[in-house]
Amino acid sequence: MCSLPPYHLRHFTCDNTVAKGARWHTIKLQACPALTWNADADNHGRPQGEHEMELRGTLRDFSLEAILGLIRNGHKTGTLRLAVTTPVAMLRRVDLSFLGGEIASVQCGSLRGLDALREAAICVEGSFEFSVDSALSPQDETVPVAMEVALATIDEARNAMKSLGATLPAAGVAFSHAVPADDTIHISVEEFRLLAVTRDGMTLNDLIATNTAPTVDSMRIVRQLMERGLLVAGPAVPTVGQ
Structure with missing residues (x-):
């Protein structure tokens, strides 16, 4: 469980040193002013519950993989909204829904699933916001994406984009x-x-x-x-x- 004081933490970076076989970034408290966890707290300085939690920042300061890892490790249910720009300067809006930390669906315009995730993967400019939403349930219409598949898809899309951009x-x-x-x-x-x-x-x-x-x-x-x-x-x- 994530326990945060009743103010914004604005100092996160990700450390790429991880355990063997792991793909998640370790979060360290360092200078990275664009990323914030917001939590409404009670009079004792404790969050009122995970439904009050919110994550926001920019892709320059926090990679997509790190965001996915943070949501998964926190077993969060809610929606991650990306307002991003592709390498060819085209604006995109990508919504990822999560159920218990796992990706339940991905949408970018008419794109769905892995296609939508590949669109998000190539974007390095833009902002993100994750809001916990208790209304999402297993009965909602979803197209789940396994996290391992998501990470492999992100790597593949970025490598392909790098090759295509050069030719x-x-x-x-x-x-x-x-x-x-x-x-x-x-x-x-x-x-x-x-x-x-x-x-x-x-x-x-x-x-x-x-x-x-x-x-x-x-x-x-x-x-x-x-x-x-x-x-x-x-x-x-x-x-x-x-």
Whole structure:
């Protein structure tokens, strides 16, 4: 159980040294002003109950994995809300519900489950807030995600994003259709779907916004279409004032 005094603790950082086989960060009281635990307390300086607990901060100061670990170790039931920005400067709102510290569901717009989690994983800018909600129950409609699967998904998405960011053009570069050198080209269903809605002059951000897949998947599909010779990148689109 978490026992906190009736004021805001604003000094948390995570220590990456953990026990062998563990994936959770150890919390230390150090300078990290953006993260706060809020608790309403009684006259004796003790919290009135876990339903009064609230966690908030920024992703610059606290990683997504550390947040998940803190909620799981506290066996909390409630909702984690992320207001974040992707590496290509697109705003996202991600909601994760928890039941007894375990992930009960994840939603980001039309994305659900692991797809929504992959969208959250690539974001390093933004804020988060966790509110305990006793109304959530096992009878609520949920799509549970095992914590080990969640952590592996986060790692995979970040590694993929790093690789894609190094090979794709900048977000302001316009794409156009191209005629491949080979007479016959085999493409996947996901490649066909994105190619079908692509118009000459669209930028990477346009293609991501048009596609229904997570950002990292949309970027992967764009790279595959470029490798197949079906899309070609042009010069960067000048911004206003240039």
